[in-house]
Amino acid sequence: MTAVESGTRRLGEFTFECGESIDDLQVAYESYGDFEATEEGSNAVLVCHALTGSQNVASAGLAETAGQARAWWNDIVGPGKAIDTTEYYVVCANVPGSCYGSSGPPAENPETGEPWGTDFPPVTVGDWTRAQRRLLDDLGVGRLHAVVGGSAGGMNVLDWAVQYPDDVARIVPVAAAARLDAQCLALDAIARRAITTDDAWQGGDYYGDERPTEGLALARQIGHVMYLSKTSMGEKFGRRAAGRDAVRSFPADRAAAYFPYREVESYLDYQAEKFVDRFDPNTYLYLTRAMDDYDLSEGYEGDADALAAFEGETLLMSFTGDWHFTVEQSESLADACRTAGVPVAHHVVESDHGHDAFLVEPEKVGPPLRDFLADGLDGRAIHDTVSEDDEDEGEADFAPVHNSLFSG
Amino acid sequence: MTAVESGTRRLGEFTFECGESIDDLQVAYESYGDFEATEEGSNAVLVCHALTGSQNVASAGLAETAGQARAWWNDIVGPGKAIDTTEYYVVCANVPGSCYGSSGPPAENPETGEPWGTDFPPVTVGDWTRAQRRLLDDLGVGRLHAVVGGSAGGMNVLDWAVQYPDDVARIVPVAAAARLDAQCLALDAIARRAITTDDAWQGGDYYGDERPTEGLALARQIGHVMYLSKTSMGEKFGRRAAGRDAVRSFPADRAAAYFPYREVESYLDYQAEKFVDRFDPNTYLYLTRAMDDYDLSEGYEGDADALAAFEGETLLMSFTGDWHFTVEQSESLADACRTAGVPVAHHVVESDHGHDAFLVEPEKVGPPLRDFLADGLDGRAIHDTVSEDDEDEGEADFAPVHNSLFSG
Numbered sequence: 093m094t095a096v097e098s099g100t101r102r103l104g105e106f107t108f109e110c111g112e113s114i115d116d117l118q119v120a121y122e123s124y125g126d127f128e129a130t131e132e133g134s135n136a137v138l139v140c141h142a143l144t145g146s147q148n149v150a151s152a153g154l155a156e157t158a159g160q161a162r163a164w165w166n167d168i169v170g171p172g173k174a175i176d177t178t179e180y181y182v183v184c185a186n187v188p189g190s191c192y193g194s195s196g197p198p199a200e201n202p203e204t205g206e207p208w209g210t211d212f213p214p215v216t217v218g219d220w221t222r223a224q225r226r227l228l229d230d231l232g233v234g235r236l237h238a239v240v241g242g243s244a245g246g247m248n249v250l251d252w253a254v255q256y257p258d259d260v261a262r263i264v265p266v267a268a269a270a271r272l273d274a275q276c277l278a279l280d281a282i283a284r285r286a287i288t289t290d291d292a293w294q295g296g297d298y299y300g301d302e303r304p305t306e307g308l309a310l311a312r313q314i315g316h317v318m319y320l321s322k323t324s325m326g327e328k329f330g331r332r333a334a335g336r337d338a339v340r341s342f343p344a345d346r347a348a349a350y351f352p353y354r355e356v357e358s359y360l361d362y363q364a365e366k367f368v369d370r371f372d373p374n375t376y377l378y379l380t381r382a383m384d385d386y387d388l389s390e391g392y393e394g395d396a397d398a399l400a401a402f403e404g405e406t407l408l409m410s411f412t413g414d415w416h417f418t419v420e421q422s423e424s425l426a427d428a429c430r431t432a433g434v435p436v437a438h439h440v441v442e443s444d445h446g447h448d449a450f451l452v453e454p455e456k457v458g459p460p461l462r463d464f465l466a467d468g469l470d471g472r473a474i475h476d477t478v479s480e481d482d483e484d485e486g487e488a489d490f491a492p493v494h495n496s497l498f499s500g
Numbered sequence: 501m502t503a504v505e506s507g508t509r510r511l512g513e514f515t516f517e518c519g520e521s522i523d524d525l526q527v528a529y530e531s532y533g534d535f536e537a538t539e540e541g542s543n544a545v546l547v548c549h550a551l552t553g554s555q556n557v558a559s560a561g562l563a564e565t566a567g568q569a570r571a572w573w574n575d576i577v578g579p580g581k582a583i584d585t586t587e588y589y590v591v592c593a594n595v596p597g598s599c600y601g602s603s604g605p606p607a608e609n610p611e612t613g614e615p616w617g618t619d620f621p622p623v624t625v626g627d628w629t630r631a632q633r634r635l636l637d638d639l640g641v642g643r644l645h646a647v648v649g650g651s652a653g654g655m656n657v658l659d660w661a662v663q664y665p666d667d668v669a670r671i672v673p674v675a676a677a678a679r680l681d682a683q684c685l686a687l688d689a690i691a692r693r694a695i696t697t698d699d700a701w702q703g704g705d706y707y708g709d710e711r712p713t714e715g716l717a718l719a720r721q722i723g724h725v726m727y728l729s730k731t732s733m734g735e736k737f738g739r740r741a742a743g744r745d746a747v748r749s750f751p752a753d754r755a756a757a758y759f760p761y762r763e764v765e766s767y768l769d770y771q772a773e774k775f776v777d778r779f780d781p782n783t784y785l786y787l788t789r790a791m792d793d794y795d796l797s798e799g800y801e802g803d804a805d806a807l808a809a810f811e812g813e814t815l816l817m818s819f820t821g822d823w824h825f826t827v828e829q830s831e832s833l834a835d836a837c838r839t840a841g842v843p844v845a846h847h848v849v850e851s852d853h854g855h856d857a858f859l860v861e862p863e864k865v866g867p868p869l870r871d872f873l874a875d876g877l878d879g880r881a882i883h884d885t886v887s888e889d890d891e892d893e894g895e896a897d898f899a900p901v902h903n904s905l906f907s908g
């Protein structure tokens with residue numbers, strides 16, 4: 093048995109990047125395994141969750157959450173798994189602005205006894221990182237063995253290397269990017285508009301009343317399509333009609349009955365209904381804004397300059413079917429590391445599973461991650477886009493998608 | 501001066517594919533040029549409009565429409581243009597179910613004197629084709645020189661070759677497909693959900709009251725992202741903040757003010773506001789359903805079987821940056837033509853402009869189209885994906901996007 097701890101720490105006054113502060117930042121977290129000091133600093137591994145994730149990274153956790161917030165990386169984190177909790181002390185913290193116990197819009201504002209709602213200060217990825225640093229201080233953890241995370245969590249990982257370059261030996265941004273592109277910014281903006289134009293949103297002051305679930309459902313569905321790939325959707329659903337039992341959970345016009353209710357619709361509708369039960373609409377606004385706002389190069393001359401102070405090793409992982417955080421974006425990060433002199437490998441995973449691959453392909457994500465945590469860039473299962481032969485030329489050996497549907 | 505006619509024809513009882521009928525189908529249309537009988541039948545060219553288009557294909561038309569519904573292919577259709585109205589008699593009809601004068605949800609139901617709303621029968625692409633045939637009969641046009649159209653209009657073109665294979669000499673489906681894929685079906689379903697979950701929709705009975713403009717705006721924005729490409733959005737907007745004058749036209753939370761209102765958001769918001777002024781929400785439901793439902797092979801053993809009776813020539817045009825109607829989908833159509841013995845060329849246009857390319861790259865679309873109308877597949881500006889050398893093997897010479905973000 094590995095030790096599991098689940099709780100909330102009160103960390104005192106916290107000033108957000110925007111300049112606003114709150115009197116007592118609360119951070120909900122879980123930890124797995126036993127903390128040990130090592131030669132490199134410690135055996136501590138911080139895992140950063142994605143947009144709608146929680147601190148409950150593995151099933152042993154105690155958080156009362158559901159869906160992708162419950163044991164969301166259980167195939168990767170646990171005893172004997174890639175991030176082995178018998179070996180590492182694994183910490184995952186719910187980011188400020190989220191809705192799983194940390195300070196955020198649905199949490200109680202101590203001054204009023206009511207939920208903060210949209211009075212909560214705007215939150216950035218930088219705030220996530222500083223809150224995690226404060227939590228780790230409170231837990232007695234100094235230097236980390238590694239910081240690992242996917243998607244928006246991967247941005248959080250990158251920010252660790254920028255804000256606390258001396259505090260971490262190895263970073264693993266998975267399915268990440270230095271910044272979102274215009275297409276993703278657009279889709280996130282549409283998702284937020286769906287929430288704020290839901291009449292039930294009421295300027296964000298819906299707590300104790302009907303929640304803007306229709307807007308949040310739309311936002312989630314737009315996001316869900318971003319997490320899948322054209323190929324995976326075609327293979328999983330095609331154009332098939334859903335079973336007879338499947339019925340829409342929202343209004344439709346009379347003419348709709350003449351046409352099939354398709355499996356792909358039914359799936360997205362079902363997933364959205366589950367999501368709105370577990371997630372807070374204001375939180376969706378806050379966290380997508382943080383993700384959209386993130387730019388590795390902000391305050392620096394470029395991505396390489398931002399990473400220059402980091403003296404650890406970097407493993408980047410990306411997925412060929414991912415159009416949210418693309419292979420090209422990770423390769424661009426790898427180039428920035430190379431320019432900055434940061435030892436790096438960019439491990440490209442062949443997968444049709446889109447952005448979701450980092451969650452649903454543990455057999456491909458696990459081995460390089462395990463070996464990197466153990467042996468750094470010498471890890472056996474790690475492949476790099478730059479082979480030794482052509483390293484001089486800086487040529488990547490993944491097939492660049494210059495003729496892809498998007499970049500062609 | 502070429503003759504321009506703009507009007508509405510009452511075509512009598514019309515039974516829709518669903519089995520329901522209405523007493524007096526009205527079809528709004530425009531025609532440009534003079535009709536002439538020719539050896540092949542006539543100089544008539546039917547142009548099929550896309551989802552939100554209208555009969556007002558060229559600026560000479562008289563329809564009081566706006567945005568993409570006004571003179572939507574003015575760069576292609578007109579005196580001296582690719583579809584030369586001094587040479588061809590060009591007809592464009594507003595499809596049944598639409599909102600530019602033909603029978604559809606916002607049109608008056610003669611029995612009640614009120615708008616049909618969602619009492620209007622469900623509409624299919626097949627209904628569009630049969631209504632166009634009826635209109636052309638009424639106009640005295642028998643056999644057509646060509647049927648040309650893009651996007652959903654391209655599906656309409658394909659349906660002409662299936663339903664009336666002897667009535668048309670040449671077809672040009674532009675940026676079309678035999679059917680939509682699961683990803684596009686999903687996004688269309690989310691768009692419809694945005695409309696029907698807008699409280700103002702009221703089951704479709706909103707005429708004379710507040711319209712569900714918020715839902716329609718979201719639907720349009722989702723569609724708009726589908727029409728652009730990742731590359732074009734990156735180049736056009738990047739992550740830039742909008743100018744100081746740009747303000748959101750819908751509610752936002754307090755925290756939003758800390759973050760930039762980006763150009764890409766501002767653009768999509770502005771376009772959506774313009775769109776909701778010119779388009780009917782119920783029509784958006786009806787026409788996306790028709791597009792989603794379309795399947796070339798329905799009632800046949802496959803796409804080739806469906807096309808087998810067509811004895812004319814086919815020019816397919818597709819665009820490398822299009823992820824809504826992909827190059828692969830057009831190539832699959834070309835294969836079906838080859839199998840069916842239908843003379844075909846598949847002309848692939850290099851463009852970063854996404855699906856919109858068929859509207860915004862007239863200098864690339866015009867020449868092959870002009871030459872095809874004049875000389876059929878011998879047209880000089882036409883390139884085919886199958887070069888003469890490897891025709892035996894049926895190998896396409898466009899770079900297949902197997903390693904693309906989507907299909908990789």
